[in-house]
Amino acid sequence: MEPIDVVEPVRRLDYEAKVTGRASYLADLRVPGMCHGKILRSPYPHARIRKLDASKALSVPGVVAVLTRDDIVQDQGIDPYYGPVFKDQTIVAVEKVRHVGDPVAAVAALTPPAAEAALDRIEVEYEELPAVTHVSEAIRQGARLVHESVRIPEHGFADLAELKPVEGTNICTHFKLVKGDIERGFAESDHIFEDTFTLPTTQHCALEPHACIASVERDRRITVWSTTQNPFVVRTQLANIFKVPVSKVRIIVPYLGGGYGGKVYPKIEPLTVALARKARRPVKIALSREEVFYTITKHAAVIKMKTGVKKDGTLVARQCEVLLDTGAYAEIGPRVAKKSGYTAAGPYKIPNVKIDSLSVYTNKPPAGAFRGFGVSQSAWAHESQMDIIAAALKMDPLEIRLKNSYEEGSEFVTGETLTSIGLKDCVEKVASAIGWKEKGEHRPDGPLRRGKGIACLIKATITPSISSAVVKLNEDGSVTIYAGTVEMGQGSETVMAQIVAREMGIPLKDIEVLGVDTDVVPYDLTTSSSRSTFHVGRAVQFAAQDLMQQLKRVVAQEYAVPEDQIRFSGGKVQLPEAVIDYREIMFKHFGMQGGTLVGQGQVKTKVVDDRGVKTTSSFWFLGAGAAEVEVDIETGKLKLLKYVTAVDVGNAINPLGCRQQLEGAAITGMGQALFEEVVFDNGQLVNPNFVDYVLPSLGDMPVSIEPILIEIPHLEGPFGAKGIGETALIPVAPAIANAIFDAVGVRIKELPIKAEKIYLALEQAKKKL
Amino acid sequence: MKKGIRFRVNGVDTALEVESHLTLLQVVRERLSLTGAKFGCGIQVCGTCTLLLNGKPVSACSVLAVDADGSDVLTVEGLAKDGQLHPLQEAFMEVGALQCGYCTPGFLLTAKALLDENPHPSEEEIRSYLAGNFCRCGCYQEIVRAIQKVAGE
Numbered sequence: 001m002e003p004i005d006v007v008e009p010v011r012r013l014d015y016e017a018k019v020t021g022r023a024s025y026l027a028d029l030r031v032p033g034m035c036h037g038k039i040l041r042s043p044y045p046h047a048r049i050r051k052l053d054a055s056k057a058l059s060v061p062g063v064v065a066v067l068t069r070d071d072i073v074q075d076q077g078i079d080p081y082y083g084p085v086f087k088d089q090t091i092v093a094v095e096k097v098r099h100v101g102d103p104v105a106a107v108a109a110l111t112p113p114a115a116e117a118a119l120d121r122i123e124v125e126y127e128e129l130p131a132v133t134h135v136s137e138a139i140r141q142g143a144r145l146v147h148e149s150v151r152i153p154e155h156g157f158a159d160l161a162e163l164k165p166v167e168g169t170n171i172c173t174h175f176k177l178v179k180g181d182i183e184r185g186f187a188e189s190d191h192i193f194e195d196t197f198t199l200p201t202t203q204h205c206a207l208e209p210h211a212c213i214a215s216v217e218r219d220r221r222i223t224v225w226s227t228t229q230n231p232f233v234v235r236t237q238l239a240n241i242f243k244v245p246v247s248k249v250r251i252i253v254p255y256l257g258g259g260y261g262g263k264v265y266p267k268i269e270p271l272t273v274a275l276a277r278k279a280r281r282p283v284k285i286a287l288s289r290e291e292v293f294y295t296i297t298k299h300a301a302v303i304k305m306k307t308g309v310k311k312d313g314t315l316v317a318r319q320c321e322v323l324l325d326t327g328a329y330a331e332i333g334p335r336v337a338k339k340s341g342y343t344a345a346g347p348y349k350i351p352n353v354k355i356d357s358l359s360v361y362t363n364k365p366p367a368g369a370f371r372g373f374g375v376s377q378s379a380w381a382h383e384s385q386m387d388i389i390a391a392a393l394k395m396d397p398l399e400i401r402l403k404n405s406y407e408e409g410s411e412f413v414t415g416e417t418l419t420s421i422g423l424k425d426c427v428e429k430v431a432s433a434i435g436w437k438e439k440g441e442h443r444p445d446g447p448l449r450r451g452k453g454i455a456c457l458i459k460a461t462i463t464p465s466i467s468s469a470v471v472k473l474n475e476d477g478s479v480t481i482y483a484g485t486v487e488m489g490q491g492s493e494t495v496m497a498q499i500v501a502r503e504m505g506i507p508l509k510d511i512e513v514l515g516v517d518t519d520v521v522p523y524d525l526t527t528s529s530s531r532s533t534f535h536v537g538r539a540v541q542f543a544a545q546d547l548m549q550q551l552k553r554v555v556a557q558e559y560a561v562p563e564d565q566i567r568f569s570g571g572k573v574q575l576p577e578a579v580i581d582y583r584e585i586m587f588k589h590f591g592m593q594g595g596t597l598v599g600q601g602q603v604k605t606k607v608v609d610d611r612g613v614k615t616t617s618s619f620w621f622l623g624a625g626a627a628e629v630e631v632d633i634e635t636g637k638l639k640l641l642k643y644v645t646a647v648d649v650g651n652a653i654n655p656l657g658c659r660q661q662l663e664g665a666a667i668t669g670m671g672q673a674l675f676e677e678v679v680f681d682n683g684q685l686v687n688p689n690f691v692d693y694v695l696p697s698l699g700d701m702p703v704s705i706e707p708i709l710i711e712i713p714h715l716e717g718p719f720g721a722k723g724i725g726e727t728a729l730i731p732v733a734p735a736i737a738n739a740i741f742d743a744v745g746v747r748i749k750e751l752p753i754k755a756e757k758i759y760l761a762l763e764q765a766k767k768k769l
Numbered sequence: 770m771k772k773g774i775r776f777r778v779n780g781v782d783t784a785l786e787v788e789s790h791l792t793l794l795q796v797v798r799e800r801l802s803l804t805g806a807k808f809g810c811g812i813q814v815c816g817t818c819t820l821l822l823n824g825k826p827v828s829a830c831s832v833l834a835v836d837a838d839g840s841d842v843l844t845v846e847g848l849a850k851d852g853q854l855h856p857l858q859e860a861f862m863e864v865g866a867l868q869c870g871y872c873t874p875g876f877l878l879t880a881k882a883l884l885d886e887n888p889h890p891s892e893e894e895i896r897s898y899l900a901g902n903f904c905r906c907g908c909y910q911e912i913v914r915a916i917q918k919v920a921g922e
Contacts, residue, residue, distance in 0.1 A: 011862055018870030019858040021805020021845035025871065028804035207809045207817050207871045207905050257807065257871025258905050289810045489869025489906045656865045664868060664907030690814040690903075698909050699900035705910060 010508060010654060012494045014255065014487060024254050026211040026227045027286050034213065035064050037275050037285040038115035039268075040105040040122050041294060042097035045131035045363040045683025046146070049093060049104070049124060056121040057107055062114030065279035066122070067106040069094045072274060077220070082241050084233065084265040085160055086172070086330040087151035089366075091241070091270045097126070098146055098328035099365045100684055101294025106271055108279040131363040131683040135302055135323040138170040138360045146170055146328055146361035153240075158464055159607065163334045170361040172326050173334040175341040177355040179413050185317025185352025189308025193389055197381040199751045200677040201300040201325065204370060205695055208257025209292045214272040215282040222273055223250045227257075229264045229486050230526035235518050237266045238273060253516040256488035260668065261369035262296050263488070264528045265332055293688035297678060298370035299336055299359075300325040303344075303381035308352075313393055313400045317352035320344035322378060324367070326359040331368040333359035339460060340374030342616060345413055346382035347423055347458035348404040353413050363683050369528060371668060372726035375459040376733075380751060383455035383734030387741060397454055397738060398431050406458060406622075416614040420722070422648030422712040426624035427456050429708050433644040434626035439742065447634040450641070451743025455731035456624035460617030461723060462529040464605050468522035469539035471500055471547050473597040475590065477571075477582035478510040483540055484524025485532040486516050490725055491657040492532050496540050498653050499718050503544040505571035506582070522600070530723030533653065534619055535603045537718040542601025550597050551585060558588045619714055619722050623647040625666065625731035629739040636759025639702075640670065640736065646708035650722030655709060662707035662728040669732025671696040675752050774838040778803070779847025787834045794818045794829035797844060805845035805874040809903070816902030819875035820844055826882045845874035848881070856922065857881060860915040868906035876902050880916050889920050 017023035054066040072080040072091045080094060081087035092103045105122050109115035132138045132146060150165045150172075163173040186192055213225040222242060228234050231251035239246045256263060268285050276283040287295065301324050308317035322340050326333030341357030357374075370376070390397040402424060410418045434452055442450040470482040479500055485492040497511040514520060524536055548568060555573055556563045559580075567574040572581050586595055605618040624646050630639040645666045652658045675694045679686040687693045707728070713720025737748050746761035775784045778801060787796055797803045797820065806829055809817030813831040820829045821843040848855040857877050860866070867873045876899065883890060883898045890898065895916050904912065 012865075014870065015862040015867065016854075018867055018873050019845075019854070019861050019877065020849060021803070021874050023870055024804070025807070027808060028798075205905055206869075207815060207903060208807065208869070209809075256869060258869045260905070286808075289812075489867075491868065660865055660868055660906070660908060660911065663910060667907030667909065668905070689812060690810040691812060695815075695903050695905065696907075697900045697903055698896045698913070701896070701909050 010494060010498060012491055013497060013513065014493055025208055025257050026225060026254055029213060029225055029254065031213055031215060031282045034282040034284050035108045035110055035279060036112045036115050037106055037108045037272060037283045038112065038119055039103050039271065039285070039291070040119045042093065042100060042102040042104055044097060044126055044128055045100050045133065046129040047097050047126040048095060048129060049097065050127050051125040052105065053123040054105060056123065057118040060114060060118040060121055062110040063107060063118045064110065064281065065108045065275065066118065067092060067275045067278050071278055077243055078274065079241050079243060081151050082237050082266060082270055083330055084237070084332055085156060085334045086165065087153050088147055089329045091274045099363050101291065101365055102328065103271055106275050108275050108283045132170060133362055133364060133680060133683045135325045135360045135362060138362050139323065143170055146363055159462070160334050160338065163338065172330050172359040172361050173337055175338045175357045177341050177353065177413060180352035182317055182319055182352050182354040186308045189316045190311045191392065192306065192308045193385060193392070194306045195385050195388060195749060197303045197305065197384055197749045199301045199377050199380055201364065201367065202298045202672055202676045203293050203678055203693065204260040204262030204296070204298070206258030206260055206262055209287040209289060210263065210267050210295060211286040212268050212272040213282060213284045214269070214276040216273060216277040220244050221248050224269055224273060225252045225254070226269050227263050228253055228269065229256070229259045229488060229528055231486070231516055231518050232484060232523055233526060234266050234269050238269060241270050242273065251518045253486050256486060259488040260371045261373060261528060264369045264526060267295055289690065290688040293678065293685055294365045297327065297365050297367045299333065299367040299377060301377040303378060305381045305385050307385060307389065309389055311393070313395045313403055315348050315350045315404045318345045318350050319354045320378070322357040324359045324377065325362050325364065327362055327364040327366040329366040330359065331366040333367060336369065336374045340378045342413065342460055343375050343458050344378040344382065346386070347406045347456055347622070349406060349410055364680065371665065372459065372729045375457060376730045379455065379457045379730045380733050383731060384737050384749065387453070387738040388747065391741070398427070398436055401427055401454070401456060405456065412616065414614060414616050416616060418620060420619060420712060420714045421622055422710045423456060423458065423622040425710045426622055426646040426648055427454070429646045429710065430454060430624045430626035430644045433706055433708060434628055434642065447632050448630050449633055449743040450628065450630050451739045451741070452626065452628050453735045453738025453742055454624065454626045455734035455738060457727070457730045459621040459727065459730065461531045461619060461621065462526070463615060463618045464607055465525040465531065465535060467524045467535040467539045467603045469536060469543045469601045470522055471540065471543040471599045473547055473582060473586070475586045475594050477586065479504065479506060481511065481513045481540060482521045483513070483536050484516055484521045485536045486527040488527065490661060491654060495533055495537060495653050495657065499537050499541050500544045502719065503541055504548065505568060530621060530725040530727070532723065533721050534717045534723045537721060538716070539601040539603045541718040543599040546601060547597055547599030550599065554589045555585055558585070619717065621723065621727045623727035623731060625728065625735040627735040627739040629736060629743055631740060631743045631758060633744055633762055636755040636762060638674070638740065638753065638755060638758060641702055642704050643702050644706045644708065645728040646710055647724050647727045648710045648712055648722065649724050650714040650717045651711050651720030652709050653719060653721050658709050658724055659707040661724050663705050665726060665728035666705055666732055667696050667701065669729040673733035673736045673751065673753055675754060677752050772835050774835055776837050776840050776842055778842045779844055789833070789835050791834045792830055793820065793832040793834045793837050796834040797829060803844045803846050807871055807874065816875040816879065817872050819878050819902065821878050821882055824882065824885060826879045843878065845877055848877060856919045857915065860918045864911045864915040864918060866908050866911040866915040868908055872902060872904045876904065876912055883916070884920060892917065
């Protein structure tokens with residue numbers, strides 16, 4: 001396929017509404033008759049609910065309805081159990097609460113303060129149970145169980161069908177992958193390295209908290225406005241919970257104020273619908289910042305990595321044990337563990353690999369998808385250890401990576417062949433941009449030491465998956481796009497329009513991208529896994545092509561010209577003796593100013609393709625990052641001077657949008673690397689607020705973040721494009737840790753890398769001298 | 770307890786009876802339907818609810834509406850004049866200083882306050898003045914560039 005040659009700078013379609021304050025987000029919406037819901041949450045990490053009496057709450061002025069376990073257990077119209085992988089969640093707690101903040105009851109009232117006041121009048125008698133709050137403790141024999149048993153749905157996700165909870169333990173899932181013979185590999189190695197790396201629980205901190213409005217009609221038709229990244233998955237889950245066909249469930253999604261994975265899969269939708277059903281009127285629930293921390297987090301992890309290498313730095317064997325803290329509910333933890341497992345050994349050609357990747361229940365808020373999920377955990381381990389190995393062998397960290405890294409045609413750990421792999425380009429470009437050759441030339445300035453570090457990755461996208469799109473040609477030649485991608489900041493709306501503009505040769509101003517409404521747009525699995533441009537973009541492209549095929553047939557018929565003599569160019573149709581535009585064709589075809597032509601497109605990816613070839617991922621994410629840091633050896637204070645990020649984008653449809661995504665992901669990575677951490681004290685969250693949980697601000701940013709787009713067109717992406725949203729986040733933490741080692745010779749293996757950790761490591765190193 | 774307040778909001782004289790415990794953010798969003806200012810953290814940290822009160826940026830989540838009595842309030846909806854976007858709005862779009870847009874109203878108003886105080890700030894001054902506004906999508910470099918662009922014109 002030819003690369004895109006004309007990519008004019010475009011102004012994003014959503015920008016004007018956003019800079020003028022006119023863009024509507026969920027919290028800005030109201031519907032007639034709406035009342036307000038508030039949630040009573042568990043104060044304990046683990047407890048049995050002995051007694052629950054909500055009668056006094058009903059007497060608070062303004063209260064419309066109270067929802068308790070009695071409502072969901074006794075109602076034949078509700079299946080109280082749900083969850084995207086396992087049915088281990090309930091709308092409100094039934095027998096036990098399993099984490100601090102677990103919903104126990106909910107109140108709908110005319111005003112939010114009335115609902116709050118009523119929460120105080122609900123009487124709950126808890127029997128506190130010992131809590132399991134760390135993965136290492138949770139997997140011990142005889143550990144207290146978070147779930148005594150777990151319900152498995154009949155029809156779950158195809159890619160997770162083989163994963164089941166291990167009965168009688170806290171192991172939610174255990175993904176295993178073996179290649180070659182690990183023991184022989186270690187026996188053949190000259191050196192063996194064993195290290196343990198950890199990452200804390202973190203939170204997405206989308207500035208827009210989760211919110212939902214639900215309305216239930218007498219005929220059980222459910223309408224939900226929600227801050228969700230995957231409306232079709234939420235639709236399926238609500239249909240199952242409330243026992244109605246999906247045609248009775250409508251999900252409408254306005255612009256999201258950020259998602260980053262924190263808004264995939266059901267969150268407060270089941271509870272809001274149940275409350276609206278009880279209240280018999282629409283209910284709105286808008287979470288506080290604190291409640292967001294109870295709703296979803298990113299998996300903390302403990303990763304043990306044992307690697308065997310030859311003297312020359314060739315990797316021979318790698319064994320990884322990844323323990324992911326999935327919290328009280330599986331949520332999407334099983335997929336996080338699987339993804340983490342696939343790439344736990346890193347983007348390297350290693351003949352002998354053994355991987356065990358587990359999602360483990362604990363009494364903490366559920367952990368789920370977070371930008372780059374699974375891989376941002378495993379890459380912290382494999383990329384840190386690569387530099388440990390390089391240092392021991394006195395090799396250049398760049399050289400050891402280039403020596404072992406995947407390239408076009410390499411065999412992946414699953415045995416399949418990797419294609420469209422721009423990894424080495426990414427690694428070489430970031431090295432060059434950070435000034436790798438000049439590494440070590442900087443002279444110490446008093447207590448200040450400088451260093452450079454590098455890291456790289458491979459990641460899969462969700463496979464199999466489905467995306468559909470419809471493109472409608474209106475009577476005046478303008479076009480409307482119907483697609484299920486949620487615009488959450490990534491610029492998908494504009495990219496979809498650009499694809500149609502390019503395919504059909506019409507200006508962006510004549511194209512409208514509809515918002516997401518499951519009653520209107522065709523099915524799309526999810527806006528996550530950096531999959532939308534590749535999958536939905538391709539479906540949109542197919543739909544536009546379908547439309548043009550129809551136009552061709554119409555023109556052939558109406559103008560009596562053979563189809564092979566009809567050419568499309570610049571939004572017009574060229575016939576041997578005339579040039580006509582879409583409007584004229586529509587008028588001629590329909591005989592008046594009216595009518596519609598509808599094109600459709602579908603993309604369906606499989607784990608085994610039509611030729612019988614295994615496909616773990618419909619395309620691969622490749623990227624690299626390089627950091628330059630300055631460390632004060634007297635205080636441990638770290639200053640990030642420069643960061644460079646390179647990602648194989650396939651082909652950039654909107655280059656500015658690509659750069660924004662790369663920089664943004666890198667900045668989130670910096671927060672995760674340097675200060676973000678949800679702190680627990682025996683299961684209690686110590687810092688669920690923006691004073692104590694620190695986000696990166698302009699004050700923390702390095703002077704320069706340089707995004708580099710590596711363009712190696714992918715044969716199956718629209719105009720060669722691939723997804724890019726998550727890649728740049730993943731290498732940040734190990735690149736910084738490696739730069740710190742380069743600067744001052746200490747190795748930090750526990751995130752986040754706070755100044756005191758560097759200081760203490762420096763003190764420790766001094767003692768050894 | 771209700772109290773009568775009078776203030777100018779985006780140049781419009783406005784008189785309201787408000788409960789004395791309501792925040793300026795609640796009143797602007799719910800009573801005046803000016804939803805550009807967003808709720809983010811509720812504790813004056815993230816900057817998504819920034820409004821200009823007598824030209825100075827405030828976190829509207831932490832200001833009581835009754836304390837805005839007699840003041841001049843500017844929200845993002847009041848930035849454009851006579852159908853013309855403010856130069857900062859134009860620059861944010863041109864440079865790409867936003868993605869999800871949730872923080873954008875707060876950044877625009879804080880940037881306006883900065884340029885009103887100091888029409889030609891250094892990069893360091895821009896970074897320091899805007900350090901109280903979060904952008905989780907991470908458009909910080911573009912935000913600085915957009916402000917520099919307007920300051921340089």
